[in-house]
Amino acid sequence: MSNKNESLGKTIGVVLALCLVCSILVAGSAVALKPMQEKNAALAMQRHILNAAGILEAGMDIPSVYDERIKAHVVSLEDYQVVQDKDPKDFDNRKAAGDPETSTKLDKSEDIAGLGTMETMTEVYLVMDESGNRNGAVLHIRGQGLWGTMYGLISLEDDMSTVRGVHFYEHSETPGLGGEITNPSWVKTWEGKELYGDDGKVKFDLVKGGASGEHEVDALSGATLTSNGVDALIDFWMSDKAYGPLLDKLRKGELTNG
Structure with a gap:
């Protein structure tokens, strides 16, 4: 009996030792790989921004072009001024939306995009032409689709x-149906569309049966809920409850440091 107990004890000891070594290796790898993962994530977002802005080309040096053509700012969605003590390189919109200190809970009556909470600060990417003059902007949008949040x-x-362009870079919509929000042919139909009517209210709409007006884009065939979700997120983010006052300041050249 004693030999059996000793053998069992040694086996358990070896297993625990192996588990400890594996845990150390995994933790060490995670720490070592974190800078690379963060760098890759930043590069991917730069690619997405250049894509949305219509600047992305095959084989281009993305970081170099991004630095030349994009000027990023963290902007308050409470007073619509640049937040001086926030470095855009360290800011994460998604984290801000989930942090109680940098977000606010939306009332169900106004949460048409199914967000739950809205960040009180956001990154604004000003697009510069080759002469260094501003000629547009890129903004984050998100909202609930059929199966999850569309970013x-x-x-x-x-x-x-x-609208110059739109780019959905993360979603869980059904391939071939709602997943067509990433189809280049559909995305191209957004180009040149107008968001606002003469009264300044959001007039952009996804319509069934063939879009014809300057405010209309075809809804996705067989994906009513996804189309409704895209429609709702545009209505929300472009409204006075979100980006409306910010866009007005940008039009007037009044976006200033806080």
Whole structure:
């Protein structure tokens, strides 16, 4: 009996030792790989922004072009001024939306995009032409689709009303149906569309049966709930409850440091 107990004890000891060594190796690998993961994530977001802005080209040096053509700012969605003590390189919109200190809970009556909470600060990406003059902006958008949250970017011309491009970079919609929000052919139909009517209210709409007006884009075939979700997130983010006052400041050239 004693030999059996000793053998069992040694086996358990070896297993625990192996578990400890594996845990140390995994933790060490995670720490060592974190800088690389963060660098890759930043590069991916730069690619998404350039894509939305219509600047991305195959084989281009993304960090270099991004630094030349994009000027990022963290902007308060409470007073619509640049937040001086926030470095855009260290800011994460998604984390801000989930942090009680940098977000606010939305009332169900106004939460048409199914967000739950809205960040009180956001990154604004000003698009610069080759002469260094501003000629547009890229903004974060998100909203509930059929199966989860759709994350994207919308690019506007310098009038802050005309759509230059849209790019949904993360979603869980059904391939071939709602997943067509990433189809280049559908995305292209957004170009040149107007967000606002003559009264200044959001007029952009996804319609069934063939879009014809300057405010209309075709809804996705067989994906009513996804189309409704895209429609709702545009209505919310471009409204006075979100980006509306910010876009007005950008039009007037009044975006200033806080």
